[in-house]
Amino acid sequence: MDQKLELKLKQFNKALLTLKDALAQPKNKYIRDSAVKRFEYCFELFWKVLRIYFLTEKGEDYRSPKDAMRGLSVFKFLTPKQTEKALKMVDDRNLSVHTYDEFEIERLYKRIFGYYELMEEIFEKLKNKI
Numbered sequence: 001m002d003q004k005l006e007l008k009l010k011q012f013n014k015a016l017l018t019l020k021d022a023l024a025q026p027k028n029k030y031i032r033d034s035a036v037k038r039f040e041y042c043f044e045l046f047w048k049v050l051r052i053y054f055l056t057e058k059g060e061d062y063r064s065p066k067d068a069m070r071g072l073s074v075f076k077f078l079t080p081k082q083t084e085k086a087l088k089m090v091d092d093r094n095l096s097v098h099t100y101d102e103f104e105i106e107r108l109y110k111r112i113f114g115y116y117e118l119m120e121e122i123f124e125k126l127k128n129k130i
Contacts, residue, residue: 002056005049009126012045016123019116032109036096039112043093046119053126065090077125082118089115 019042022035043065050068054060058075062068069086072078078086092108092115099105 002052005052005056005130008045008049008052009123009130012042012049012123015042015045016116016120018042019112020120023113023116027109032105035109035112036105039108039115040093040096042119043089043115046122047090049126050122053130057130065093072122077122085114085118089118 015038019035019038022031022038025031047065047068050071051062054062054068054071054075058071060071060074062071066087069078069083069090072086073080073083088111092111095104096108099108
């Protein structure tokens, strides 16, 4: 396995565990905000892991998060419905950085639970393919 990929996978796994921990806590605004922040850095590691994986294992260079999510579909990691969810996750990651609207943050927080599950599922598939 490529050393860079192995390192990023380990970092991503640790990040996922921090997100899982935040999502397991009783919700208050501080936990919510923590979960949103953890989602942001999990997502960044997620798409970078995908980029390295696709480049080293498949010879494809996806240079943007949306392209990497589409790559998951191309290489049969995701169903079409899951791919839609992954693309929405990219939009929500961008929203999380640029919104200050409490209502939007609440809605995003609720969606993060599903995004966590999707990222965890892909992590397991990646581990088994490498």
